[in-house]
Amino acid sequence: MPGDLMLNIVLFYFFAALAVVSAVLVVTRKNVVHSAIFLITSLLATAGIYLQLEAEFLFAVQIILYVGGIMVLFVFVIMLVNLDVSLHQLQFNRQWWVASLLALVLAAQFLIAIWLGRGAVNLSPPVAAALQPNSELIGQKLFENYMLPFEIASILLLVAMIGAVVMAKRRI
């Protein structure tokens, strides 16, 4: 097996395992700050997989927006909350076994679907032409082909932001 491919596989399994394990820990930790940290590691591991797929722009956006922006605000809010209360509360209610049963059924469905459709998945290495610098391409696509949806999405975000300010502020 060529070394490059082996390195790729090792890195992929490292990032994938990190993402899955920390995602599980997000749910099972009692301390909210620990949960937030594991959510950050999970997001970072996903970013690592993006980078491995040579989706560099997506990697940068994932880190700057989710890790560097949204999660900072999460942690910011969590730190202001009294954690002692949540530490003494029950983490799971009595229906947890129903939920895990449903989750298992869902996972089984996914596995069966993937297994049945395995012929359609082509796992050959990508052609080199597909891997050209992609941040320019994303920019061109966004601002030429999908200009209107892009602008609508930005206006939606702006409206949400103004709405949040209006609701939070008593007197404007």
Place this chain on the structure above:
Amino acid sequence: MNLHILGPFEPYILPMIYAVVIVLVLPLLAGYIVLLERKVMADMQARLGPMRVGPHGLLQPIADAIKLLIKEDIIPDEADKAIFWVAPLISVTAGMLAYAALPFGPVFQIADLNIGLLFILGVSSMGIYGIVLGGWASNSHYSLLGALRSAAQLVSYETAGGLALVSVLLLGGSLSMRRLVQAQAHIGIWFIFLVPIGFFIYLVASIAETNRAPFDLPEAESELVAGYMTEYSGFRWSLYFLAEYANMIVVAGIATTLFLGGWLRPFTSVSWRAPGSTIEVLDLIPSFVFLFASAYCLWRSPRQPVRIQKLVMVLVGLLLLGLAGLMGWSITASLAIRHGVHGAFWFMAKILVYLYAFLWFRFTFPRYRFDQLMRLGWHFLIPLALVNVMGVGVALVLYWQYGWGLGPSLVLTTLITLVVAGWLAVTDDRRQAAAALTSAAGGGD
């Protein structure tokens, strides 16, 4: 280099060597920037600064490092141990990762990423977790307040700084650090002269992002003891210190690459040769700088008080002489070596100039109050950065589609942006005065 025995790992060897060099040199560099800071501070306050350890305090950073390493490592009983332990590491790792895309010259760069600038911004923005988590895990009010201030400050000023960088990206047309420098070489002028307002905004925002005075509210010692670092001591404290200085070098590196021409020497497009030779006269500057420094050290060495200090001073002089020789030799060497060595020299020189500006501001301006800091960020810098980006866009449209020169169109839009800046400052002052009046009349809110 013939490294075929390594097989598929061959392309990783040179970047790995660069990375190890950076990780080894960075703590030393940070230590000497601290020494420089203390010396500059002493000079501005008419003192001598550190003079005891080595001649003119030249070995002070090493003494400080040893002191910090052998200090007792205290972890508070009530602290969240694991997070307390990990938080400084997050800060240092984030600070050091950013060096992967920083071009210390056309040759000395670990990876020329297509998204270089975004990579540096994203990775160094993770350093905030070190501060926030460290402040929270200490389980102390001072630490928590410092961490909260730091988070709010970084999130606010990242926006203004990022928008200031966009104005350069419009001109350079790429996110790759290397191509941004090449764009400046192509135009023949550094971007600071094309978008001075962008540089100003980035300068202010970068001081705020690295928590430096006059924006060092997260560690304001007169109100918060030491902010998020209050409970840290010894080696862990020094890791935070290292991270702060690593981040300072990173923001200086971004500013150097984007605004100050990266590894290009001043007057890149000027070719000025002595008659009958192929040596550029301006390429001799690095040699002469080191030569003068070396001569000064050798001249001062007999005047040192102790014999060991005389010896160290002579050694430093000889080291600088060697560097001067290296710079001189590399002019005649192959093109790759010349560009590599001289590029690294100019890049470091520009970084040091930028850092000197940091120190200068620290000893010149009094500390801002937290509401003043937020007002400066949100009411002044972010609107100004938006107007600046629009101005550069308009100038580029005039240049591309209406046949204006790039210079005149940018001068015009810069003037308009300056007018907007004045208007913003005046209206903000008026609004503040009005708010103060109403709150005084109403007896507070």
